[in-house]
Amino acid sequence: MSAQDVLVLAETRGDALADVTFELLAAGRELARTTGGQVLAVLLGPGGAAYAPALAAADRIIAVDDPRLAEYSPEPFASALREVVEAEQPRAALIAATSIGWDVAPLLAARLDAPLATGCQAICPDGDGLMVTASFCGGKMTAECRVAASPAILMMLPGSYRPTGETGKGELEQRSPAAPLEPGAIAFEQWIYPEAGDVDITQQDVLIAVGRGIQQQDNVELAEELAQALGGAVCASRPVVDQGWLPATRQVGKSGMTVKPKLYLALGVSGAPEHQEGMKDAELIIAVNTDPKAPIFDVAHYGAEVDVLDLMPALGEAIAARKG
Numbered sequence: 001m002s003a004q005d006v007l008v009l010a011e012t013r014g015d016a017l018a019d020v021t022f023e024l025l026a027a028g029r030e031l032a033r034t035t036g037g038q039v040l041a042v043l044l045g046p047g048g049a050a051y052a053p054a055l056a057a058a059d060r061i062i063a064v065d066d067p068r069l070a071e072y073s074p075e076p077f078a079s080a081l082r083e084v085v086e087a088e089q090p091r092a093a094l095i096a097a098t099s100i101g102w103d104v105a106p107l108l109a110a111r112l113d114a115p116l117a118t119g120c121q122a123i124c125p126d127g128d129g130l131m132v133t134a135s136f137c138g139g140k141m142t143a144e145c146r147v148a149a150s151p152a153i154l155m156m157l158p159g160s161y162r163p164t165g166e167t168g169k170g171e172l173e174q175r176s177p178a179a180p181l182e183p184g185a186i187a188f189e190q191w192i193y194p195e196a197g198d199v200d201i202t203q204q205d206v207l208i209a210v211g212r213g214i215q216q217q218d219n220v221e222l223a224e225e226l227a228q229a230l231g232g233a234v235c236a237s238r239p240v241v242d243q244g245w246l247p248a249t250r251q252v253g254k255s256g257m258t259v260k261p262k263l264y265l266a267l268g269v270s271g272a273p274e275h276q277e278g279m280k281d282a283e284l285i286i287a288v289n290t291d292p293k294a295p296i297f298d299v300a301h302y303g304a305e306v307d308v309l310d311l312m313p314a315l316g317e318a319i320a321a322r323k324g
C-alpha cells in the first residue's frame, strides 16, 4: 500500500478480460513509473484469480471473491471496491468509461467522498496531485483539470491508451469482503446478447461504414457486397440505424460500439464527434464524402471527394476483377 500506487478495475466480458482493461493497465504503468508506485489490478467476482496470468502488467492482482459479485450489480461492486480502495489508499483508481464504469465510479466516489473526473484521455502527476486531460460534449471540447486530492477516481475513455506488453510483478492476492455485501436496490436479471446470426462489429478486421450519404436503404446492399468482397462487415452511423436500415448492433459511436479494425472505410459518413468517438482508433481510415469539409477527413488517413453511389459499384467490380 502506497499513496503513489495506481489501482485499475479489471472488467471481464463473458469469460475473458475486456480489452479496455489492458488499456487501463498501460495508463496505470505509465503513471506509476512517474509516481514511483505500483500498479494494482482489482478483479471482483468468484473465480477472478483465473484471470491473474493475463494481468501480468500489474504488480499486484487483488481478486475479491464473493457470490454477490458473480454478476455486476452496483451496490455490491461499489462496496467491495470501496473496501479495497480504503485499504490500499492509491493515488488514483482508474475505471473504464463503460456501462459498468459509468455506474460504479460515481457511486464509489460519493461513498469515499473522493474527487471524480470523467472523460479522461491522459493523466500525469502534478506535484501531489494529478493533471488530467478530459474530453467533454462528445469530444467537441477538451479540458486540463488538476485533481488535488487522493485517491482520485478517474473514468478513462476506451481507446485513450494502447496496451504496451510491459509487465509488472504479477503477484496474486485473494480476499473476501470483511463485511457481508448488501444486495442493494438494483439486481442483475439477465444478459441480452445481439440477435443470433448478427456479426460482432468489434471483432472485424475490415469494416465498411455507411452514413446518411448512402441515401436509401436499398444501397446498403451495395455496401454488403463490398464487405463480402473484402472479407469484412457493414457498420453504420446512428441515423442509418435510427431509420431501421441496419440493426442497433451495427452502430458505431458514442451510443453504439467502439471499433478498432485494421480498415475502416467510411462511406457518406460526416464524422460527427459522436461517431468519431467509436472509430478514431482504427488502424487505417479511408473516408469517401462529397463534402471536402466533412469532419471525417480530419481523422482519415486517406480521403476521396467522390459520390459513394458511383464508387461502391465501381470498387466492387475492381475487387472482383483483381480476384479474377
Ligand SMILES: Cc1cc2nc3c(=O)[nH]c(=O)nc-3n(C[C@H](O)[C@H](O)[C@H](O)COP(=O)(O)OP(=O)(O)OC[C@H]3O[C@@H](n4cnc5c(N)ncnc54)[C@H](O)[C@@H]3O)c2cc1C
Pocket: 210, 211, 212, 213, 214, 236, 237, 238, 239, 240, 251, 252, 253, 254, 255, 256, 257, 267, 268, 269, 270, 271, 272, 273, 274, 275, 278, 288, 289, 290, 291, 294, 306, 307, 308, 309
Ligand atoms: C448523445 C448523442 C449520441 C450520439 N451517438 C452517435 C453514435 O453513436 N453514432 C453516430 O454515428 N452518431 C451519433 N450521434 C449523432 C451524430 O451527432 C451525427 O448526427 C451522426 O453521426 C451523423 O450521421 P451521418 O454522418 O450518417 O449523417 P450526416 O451528418 O447527415 O452526414 C452525411 C454525410 O454524407 C455525405 N454525403 C451525402 N451524399 C453523399 C454521396 N452521394 N456520396 C458521398 N458522400 C455523401 C454528406 O456530405 C455528409 O457529410 C449522437 C448524437 C448525440 C447527440
